[in-house]
Amino acid sequence: MPTQFSQSLTSLDSFAPRLLDWFAENGRHDLPWQQHQTDTPNPYIVWLSEVMLQQTQVTTVLPYFARFMESFPTVQDLAAAEWDTVAEHWAGLGYYARARNLHKGAKQLVEVINETGDFPQTLAGWEAIFGVGPSTAGAIVAMGLHRYGVICDGNVKRVLTRWAAIDSDITKSGTTKELWALAERLTPRESSGLFAQAMMDMGATLCTRSKPACLLCPLQNDCIAHAQGRETDYPVKAKKQPKPSKFSNALLITNENGEILWLQRPDNGIWGGLWSLPLEFIKKIEGKGSSKTSAKESQTKDDTKLEVASNEKVYEAEFTTAEQIINEWLDKNELIRKSVNKTLLDDAPIKHSLTHFHWYLTPQSLTLNAKQATDITEALQAAEININWLNANDAQATLGLPRAMVKILE
Numbered sequence: 001m002p003t004q005f006s007q008s009l010t011s012l013d014s015f016a017p018r019l020l021d022w023f024a025e026n027g028r029h030d031l032p033w034q035q036h037q038t039d040t041p042n043p044y045i046v047w048l049s050e051v052m053l054q055q056t057q058v059t060t061v062l063p064y065f066a067r068f069m070e071s072f073p074t075v076q077d078l079a080a081a082e083w084d085t086v087a088e089h090w091a092g093l094g095y096y097a098r099a100r101n102l103h104k105g106a107k108q109l110v111e112v113i114n115e116t117g118d119f120p121q122t123l124a125g126w127e128a129i130f131g132v133g134p135s136t137a138g139a140i141v142a143m144g145l146h147r148y149g150v151i152c153d154g155n156v157k158r159v160l161t162r163w164a165a166i167d168s169d170i171t172k173s174g175t176t177k178e179l180w181a182l183a184e185r186l187t188p189r190e191s192s193g194l195f196a197q198a199m200m201d202m203g204a205t206l207c208t209r210s211k212p213a214c215l216l217c218p219l220q221n222d223c224i225a226h227a228q229g230r231e232t233d234y235p236v237k238a239k240k241q242p243k244p245s246k247f248s249n250a251l252l253i254t255n256e257n258g259e260i261l262w263l264q265r266p267d268n269g270i271w272g273g274l275w276s277l278p279l280e281f282i283k284k285i286e287g288k289g290s291s292k293t294s295a296k297e298s299q300t301k302d303d304t305k306l307e308v309a310s311n312e313k314v315y316e317a318e319f320t321t322a323e324q325i326i327n328e329w330l331d332k333n334e335l336i337r338k339s340v341n342k343t344l345l346d347d348a349p350i351k352h353s354l355t356h357f358h359w360y361l362t363p364q365s366l367t368l369n370a371k372q373a374t375d376i377t378e379a380l381q382a383a384e385i386n387i388n389w390l391n392a393n394d395a396q397a398t399l400g401l402p403r404a405m406v407k408i409l410e
Contacts (some may be wrong), residue, residue: 005182006164011222015163018194022218023198028205030327031058032065035143036194043119043144044075044109047126050136051102055095055154058204064093075113079106087274087400094403095355100272101131121145132182141195151196152176152183155203160186161205165224170235179193208267245358249280250350250408251326252365255373255389262395263322264386270354275388276398277362277408278326281319324386329376335366352404363408 005012014234028034033049035041048068051059065088078086083103090099108129112120120126126137135153139161142149152160157170160182168175187195206213214226225231247346253261261280263270319327368376373389378385388399393410401409 001279005185006166006224007222012185015186015219016191018218019198019202020188020191020194023194023201026216027198027201032062032069034197035146036197041144041193043140045069046130046140046144047105047109047132047136048102050139051098051105051131052093054098054136056093060093064090072242073160074108075106075119078103079110083273084400087397091274091398091400092403092406096271096274098131100267103133105130113393119145121147123149123331139196142196146188146193148189148192149196149304150180150184150187150192151199152180155207156183157201158209158235159199159207159219162212162225163219163232165228165234167234168234169190169238199225243353243357245360247282247360248362249282250273250361251278251280251330252339252363252408253278253326253376254365254367254370256367256370257389259389259391260395261326261376261381262388262390262399263317263320266320271402273400275395276402276405277321277363278323280323280327280364321383322380322387324383325379325383326376329379330366333372335368335372350404350407352407359404361404361408366372 029037031049033045035046049061049065052065052068068078068238071085071089072081079210081103083327086099086103087096090096093099099332108291111118112125114119119131123134123137123141126132127134128142132140134161135151135156138149138151139153140149141147142151157179160166161170164182166175166178166182168178170176202217202219206217210227214220214223214231217223217226222227223231224235224353251261255261257349261278265274267273267275318401349363352359376388377387396406396409
C-alpha cells in the first residue's frame, strides 16, 4: 500500500506502540502537571504547564509551576489576581508576553466556564484563548481532557525530522504542513494523551539537540538519520542572522532614604507590565575608523563610541513616556551628563540576550535630595505613570522584575 511518507507502512503503524512501551518503562511519570495517571484530568494544570514550557526547560519551570499552583490553584484564582501579582510570580522565567497572555487567557476561560459550566472541550475552543496555538491546544485536549489531540512542538519536530529524514527547512510553511501530517498519522486515536507525553519525553531526554542517546531509543531500528549517521543534521533550519545589539544606561535614581525609582513598563513591548529602572537609550556612532570595523578591532583602536540618543525619532522608538519625562527632567536640572563617551566593549557591565537582540546595560547611579525626588515623582504622577520607590531587597520581593534588572541589582 503506497504512502505519502518516507517511512514504510509497517514503520508508521509500529511507531506509537514502540514509543508507548518505552514510555511506560522509561518515561517521566512524576512531573506535577502530568495527567495520564488520573481518571479526572485537569486542563487548567496542563494549560499552565504548556505555556510555561514554551521555549523553557522542565528544570527551570518546576519551581515556577509550584509557586503558581500554590498562589493560583484554580483558573478563577489566576483570573482574579492583580497583574502585578502574576508578574511577580513570573519574573525571571522570560518571554514575558506568555505571562500577559496567561492572565488574559484565565479571564477568557472563566467567562467560558461561567457560560458553559466547563473548560473548552474542543481544539477550536482552546485555540481561541490568548497565547494558545495548535500544538498547545492539542496538548491540552489530549492530556488535559483525555480526548484526541495532536502535538507538533519543537521536540516533536526534532524527533520526526530525524526519524523520517525530512530535510526541508522547518521554518517553511510547507515543511510545517508535512510534519503536522506525519504527527497526525502517527498519533493513536485512543491514547493520544499518553502519546503526547511520550513524544515530549523522547525529545527532552533521548532525541536531544546534541548528543542524542540513539542506543536507548525505541525508534533506532528504522530512524533514517541514525542509519545515515546524520542525527545532528536534523532538523534543517535556515541560519539565523546575527542578533543586533542595543545599548542603554540603566538609571539607579535613589532618594535620601536609599529607595530606588522603579517604572512599570507599558503592556506592549519588551517586559510588558513588569517593573524596570528608567532606561536611557544609547546610539553607536563611528569614530575615525571604517563603519565596518569589528567590535574587537574597535576595542583596540578606540574608534567606536557611544552617545546618548536624544532625537525625537529615537525617543519614539526606544523610550517610554516615563523615560522621556525623566530624561528631559534630568537634563533640564543638569543632574546627568547628556552624552557618555565610552569604548564599545563586548564585556559591557551587563549583557542581557533577548529573542531578537543583545542588550548591553550600563548602570548609572544618581541620588536626589528630598525636593528633587518630590519634583520627579510629581512629574511622573501628573502623566499617570505607575512608579514605586523601593530599595533593592523590597523591589525583588514585591515587584515583577525582569532578570536583567536583577542582574543589575546583584
